[in-house]
Ligand SMILES: Nc1ncnc2c1ncn2[C@@H]1O[C@H](COP(=O)(O)OP(=O)(O)OP(=O)(O)O)[C@@H](O)[C@H]1O
């Protein structure tokens with residue numbers, strides 16, 4: 001075979017330069033397209049006819065650790081490492097069926113692909129971290145190919161490789177898989193947002209109507225001023241009023257004055273009335289729209305599957321439910337109507353000004369481009385400053401949250417000083433960012449305001465000389481002034497519009513993003529009714545990984561009879577909790593089926609299924625509230641009697657009644673006022689009260705002393721009748737009541753049988769039992 005050179009393990013290429021650029025996430029494919037023609041040709045030539053390269057990956061380090069290339073590829077039968085060498089690459093080839101395992105080992109700044117071939121461990125090649133994903137995938141595919149002789153079907157969910165860069169403009173996204181503010185389809189988001197006004201369209205219409213009316217009323221006083229000055233005050237006798245012949249009425253000037261002042265007064269009163277009406281609509285609408293949106297969002301969040309929460313930061317989700325929805329309120333209630341009105345005013349007042357004196361109007365338009373240009377840039381600049389201050393304040397809050405939550409750890413390790421120093425430095429970071437923003441604001445805002453007043457000087461000069469010439473009346477000049485103020489305000493607004501549209505629509509889009517995320521674990525459209533179950537559970541060749549590229553369960557098949565108690569044993573990280581997650585259908589397996597009484601769990605409504613399950617999770621969680629409320633969590637209408645019975649079974653009653661407030665004792669946030677063992681027992685009582693057909697105890701008694709555990713065991717043994725129970729425990733004595741024991745290692749079932757059977761087998765379980773016996777005898781001797 002040309003170029004064949006077998007290689008053993010332990011090959012070191014030395015440390016090359018670290019960390020290459022991070023590639024934007026995206027489709028990696030099977031990597032075959034990236035192979036150089038020479039490598040492809042050499043491999044196919046060495047292989048004979050009919051071979052096809054099914055999968056490949058290219059490393060970015062050469063064997064000597066510099067930047068370079070090596071290729072790992074495989075066909076149906078053969079695995080190959082190719083090191084480029086001119087036209088004749090060096091190939092190392094192994095039969096694929098001898099590949100037992102392939103994995104990525106993480107080193108410092110780089111990683112290597114390691115394979116177990118036959119009995120040897122071979123380091124195939126190294127690569128920088130930017131290639132990690134690609135090689136993880138390769139390892140999974142190689143194992144799959146060696147096992148099945150075929151490539152697995154593509155099942156990778158695109159959401160599992162959340163892109164970090166915008167696919168359109170390649171900018172870094174604010175958060176992986178998030179919305180790119182620059183590419184936001186504003187129109188669509190806006191239309192969708194306006195949809196939220198629809199249920200309240202009458203109020204919304206009223207709000208807009210009041211705003212239009214008040215804008216119109218506001219244009220009245222300047223006009224009245226003009227009439228008052230030109231037709232009444234500056235005339236010895238009133239002959240015309242606003243161009244209308246009034247001499248035949250014979251009213252005195254004072255009478256006209258009184259009339260006009262009354263009109264002034266009326267317009268003001270009207271304005272106040274309309275303002276109150278509009279304000280009441282806005283305050284009515286705002287909270288309702290946000291409540292609507294928040295409610296929808298929360299509802300949806302509750303329905304999302306666990307893997308969504310694995311991927312998201314709780315803080316970010318909380319800020320979406322509170323902060324982003326509030327932005328949307330501001331936008332819909334104050335933003336949209338104001339912009340509408342301002343645009344309307346701009347046109348309307350522009351027309352008034354034009355009709356009053358078009359030359360002067362043109363003159364005041366001269367500084368307009370400068371005003372728009374400067375305002376726009378000023379706001380953009382201010383936004384970046386305020387944005388930085390905002391980010392720092394968020395960081396300060398995060399620091400606070402973290403250190404207060406972990407206050408026990410802080411104290412235990414005597415890190416108070418360090419935490420204080422860290423807080424202070426963040427605190428002052430915030431001060432400096434805020435000062436800078438506010439100072440800039442205080443300096444530039446008056447300057448910008450000055451710019452918008454430039455028009456005044458033009459009017460004073462040009463208008464003033466017109467009045468002196470007698471080509472323009474004094475009233476007109478004064479009215480012009482008032483209108484000018486109204487004309488410039490919308491212009492400022494429009495200059496900022498872009499910026500706040502972006503900000504608010506991005507907030508809205510973040511909310512919509514959650515609303516648009518479909519739960520991964522879906523209910524089937526025609527679910528099978530699950531009224532009663534026997535409790536037989538079957539896992540058929542279940543394969544699952546939280547990241548599909550890294551399987552945690554590698555083909556688990558078990559059959560559990562109704563009423564059996566199964567003990568799950570295995571090393572930490574072996575996949576015990578993951579098996580429970582499969583049984584509870586918190587996640588769907590990537591391959592294989594989980595059945596209850598022969599029914600595929602995917603055909604059953606999740607809510608129905610969870611009614612039959614009681615689980616004591618590995619980390620018991622108590623909600624803020626009383627002991628009683630926590631026990632009755634799944635059955636709020638439980639009687640006191642029932643609650644006490646469950647507490648007794650969980651061996652919790654004794655310690656609960658010793659509290660001064662008994663069952664009404666507040667447990668504190670997350671139950672911090674209770675001991676770990678107390679929390680666990682309340683959590684057991686909660687599961688027992690739920691009266692489940694299937695009871696799951698994940699390290700349920702790990703925090704209680706052996707005597708208490710014994711009592712709980714006995715209580716559970718009584719309860720177990722007619723239920724299927726899964727119990728996970730590291731302390732093997734806990735599982736003494738189990739009918740059968742399931743030993744998990746590296747995501748596979750290695751042993752399954754009764755305690756006695758497994759002891760006889762002298763396998764993994766027997767070793768564990770021996771180790772624990774020795775340990776306890778040592779402690780006994782030592783203590
Ligand atoms: N939510 C998750 N997201 C990603 N990986 C996870 C998640 N939960 C567990 N894992 C990984 O899956 C593997 C199996 O975890 P699992 O919780 O099933 O172990 P376990 O057998 O219950 O261990 P222990 O005895 O310590 O509880 C571990 O390597 C763990 O890092």
Ligand SMILES: [Mg+2]
Pocket residue numbers: 576577578618698
């Ligand atoms: Mg676990």
